Amino acid sequence: MSLSLNGSRILITRPSHQSSLLAQPIERSGGRPVVIPLIGVERLPLSADDREKIKKMYMYEWFVFTSVNAVHYFMETLKQEGHSFPSHAKIAAVGSKTARSLTDAGLSVELMPESYTAEALSETLASSLKKGSRILFPKSRISRDTITARLQAEEKPVDAIDVYTTAPVTGNIEPLQHVILHNEIDFITFTSPSAVRAFLDGVSGLPLENWSPIPVISIGPVTSAEAEKHAFKQIYTADPHTIEGMMDLLLKLSKEDFDE
Numbered sequence: 001m002s003l004s005l006n007g008s009r010i011l012i013t014r015p016s017h018q019s020s021l022l023a024q025p026i027e028r029s030g031g032r033p034v035v036i037p038l039i040g041v042e043r044l045p046l047s048a049d050d051r052e053k054i055k056k057m058y059m060y061e062w063f064v065f066t067s068v069n070a071v072h073y074f075m076e077t078l079k080q081e082g083h084s085f086p087s088h089a090k091i092a093a094v095g096s097k098t099a100r101s102l103t104d105a106g107l108s109v110e111l112m113p114e115s116y117t118a119e120a121l122s123e124t125l126a127s128s129l130k131k132g133s134r135i136l137f138p139k140s141r142i143s144r145d146t147i148t149a150r151l152q153a154e155e156k157p158v159d160a161i162d163v164y165t166t167a168p169v170t171g172n173i174e175p176l177q178h179v180i181l182h183n184e185i186d187f188i189t190f191t192s193p194s195a196v197r198a199f200l201d202g203v204s205g206l207p208l209e210n211w212s213p214i215p216v217i218s219i220g221p222v223t224s225a226e227a228e229k230h231a232f233k234q235i236y237t238a239d240p241h242t243i244e245g246m247m248d249l250l251l252k253l254s255k256e257d258f259d260e
Helices: 020-028 048-055 068-081 096-104 118-128 146-153 170-181 193-203 221-227 243-259
Strands: 009-012 032-035 039-043 062-065 090-093 135-140 158-168 187-190 216-218 235-237
Touching (some): 020 032, 020 243, 039 193, 048 068, 048 158, 062 068, 062 118, 068 096, 068 135, 068 158, 090 096, 090 118, 118 146, 135 146, 146 158, 158 193, 170 193, 187 193, 187 221, 193 221, 216 221, 216 243, 221 235
Parallel strands (some): 009 032, 062 090, 062 135, 135 158, 187 216, 216 235
16 A cells, blocks of 8 residues: 555745645645745856856866756856857766756756765765866855865866855745644655755744654755754654655655554
8 A cells, every 4th residue: 555644734845936846746645735935046147257157168077066956047047148058068966856957958967976965976076077177066155165175175176156046035934933833734844954044033933842843854964964953853864865755754754653
């Protein structure tokens, strides 16, 4: 018999344009998605330096992508600037979803780590690329410097371009506080550290007992590490670090609760 979420009420905090990727499988599995986006994503205007990097893309041998958003907003930026992706370049992606978005854009992925983390990608790049390889890294303005620092230590120069950023959706604080205060959530899902921080901002002032016991389902170790800084009592990390991994974890935990 297939597993079911047994009507579990699951809070989805990721940006609104990506919430259906989690809400739909939750519904199909018998759960009740509670969609309250706590962060939004927006494309950043290019700085003068970054515009020069775009103009000289032919100089880069590798392009590195660590999120679907980075792919989307970089390709959007290229279109706006009147450029196409260089045909000679090789591409590295952090995981299957990012790789799929690149494939959907008509690009081929040369390299992807077995574990879908920035740390694993940086190690794979460090061991695979030749010394002196030039790398362009389109990314979020608030992303960690894991990849840049690791590759530069190996004398593999990285030029980063901030193509997007995230910010809290303050207009959703009231509905968030309502569902928390009325005990209407069985699981909380986080797909980024910024979503964790936005949640904590949203529930600041509420009693700990209303939110800290709710099980947290995190997409990966970096997001879990952010959650562990706070008062959450139950934090579970998906493996693999994907939406599918989160769903597998939700189904497993829901079965355990139902069996009890």
